[in-house]
Amino acid sequence: MEQPLVSISNLAQELLITPRTIRYYEEMGLLTPLHHEKMSQRLYGPRERARLTLILRGKRLGFSLAEIKEMIDLYDIDRTEGLQLERTVAYGEKRLQELEEKIQELILLKGELTDYHQQFTELLKKRNQERPKKEDAPRQQ
Amino acid sequence: MEQPLVSISNLAQELLITPRTIRYYEEMGLLTPLHHEKMSQRLYGPRERARLTLILRGKRLGFSLAEIKEMIDLYDIDRTEGLQLERTVAYGEKRLQELEEKIQELILLKGELTDYHQQFTELLKKRNQERPKKEDAPRQQ
DNA sequence: AAAAGGGTTGACGTTCACGTAAACTGGTGT
DNA sequence: ACACCAGTTTACGTGAACGTCAACCCTTTT
Structure with a gap:
């Protein structure tokens, strides 16, 4: 209700x-x-x-x-x-364009961070290969 | 240089x-x-x-x-x-997840605004049909 | 030597987006 | 009638992200 x-x-x-x-x-x-x-x-x-x-x-x-x-x-x-509807519509189009640009920039940022993230992940993998933990690493936090 | x-x-x-x-x-x-x-x-x-x-x-x-x-x-x-690399990697994953959510939300927002924009555009079209301008509306701003 | 043109460190001012507290009002239960 | 609760206005406080200004170096030009 x-x-x-x-x-x-x-x-x-x-x-x-x-x-x-x-x-x-x-x-x-x-x-x-x-x-x-x-x-x-x-x-x-x-x-x-x-x-x-x-x-x-x-x-x-x-x-x-x-x-x-x-x-x-x-x-x-x-x-x-x-x-003036014309102006309103034109203005709205500009805003939508800006939104799209923002989305693209966000995707770009995510890409950058993803790259670094993968570097780190691989680094972590190598370390674990070099000196693996005594017991198989428990998965619980 | x-x-x-x-x-x-x-x-x-x-x-x-x-x-x-x-x-x-x-x-x-x-x-x-x-x-x-x-x-x-x-x-x-x-x-x-x-x-x-x-x-x-x-x-x-x-x-x-x-x-x-x-x-x-x-x-x-x-x-x-x-x-601690493990923590860093895990944390990074969380951030990336948040980034993805933000992208989705932006897309959502853009969708909403696009809907309204189309409503307006059609409203504008109808108006122009009802009482079209004397001279064919010039397309230049 | 003197003046001019960046750069540096405080330190205070400012705008945005609220948080917080005080004092008042208006309906509700007992 | 009185307490109580929720909502209202007014006003001052606050943290983030700088802007602005003063006073003080260096270094280079004249």
Whole structure:
């Protein structure tokens, strides 16, 4: 039974962050929970939850909140309505291009580290051949 | 004519960063230029340049300097010599695993944004069909 | 000898992304 | 009515990653 609307600390708990973090993202314009007018509490629905997971994903990937905000603003139909769609689309293409470049760079980095890793692994193998352990090395940590 | 040893500001210029940044990385233990004993200046060879590019790559990908330092320390034969190779290798495997996860997450993010992008593109197409521009829309920016 | 052009070491300032604490408010159980 | 809990605002604190500035060498040019 997924409640459609949850409180700030519930949402925070669910996503393993603190309420403060959520409020901060709102303060930065990344979230807009139901909190208008004369309501004393913030309530978060599926839309805000989706945004938050997007934000957290972006953070894990090393994007700044400003960059993430740009992505979210692109992804937000309402906000973009009435804006020049051509520009928006072109801009989105640029961002996607950058994402692809980032992926390639990550793959490159992984390749580098993999190389060194293999060197080490072989070095380890040789050592174990030279002076193997008395008892067959136990596999438990 | 690639000089094997360059000054700090030369290196900074080459990599589009500031000398301060380079000194900071040294202070954090990420770089060890020739600066021992009784030398008044720092000099950077190919080894340090390689490290620096690795650092910058890591930064672009959102890793903290602490994380990057871990990678570098793995990648550094001298420093690891005498250390428990088994642990090093195991640890490296964990890092590589994390890298792979990050790649997957990036691909996921790109997928999400691509979806939204296509929605927008189609929206734009429809609009242009409804009320096409007087003159056939010119394709130049 | 004096000035100029890098390089060096502090040391303090700054931005981002929150952490933390205080003081207040609003509904809820007893 | 009162305690209690969850949420809110306000504000100051913090760690990472540098920026900026001052004051002090060397070395080279004039």
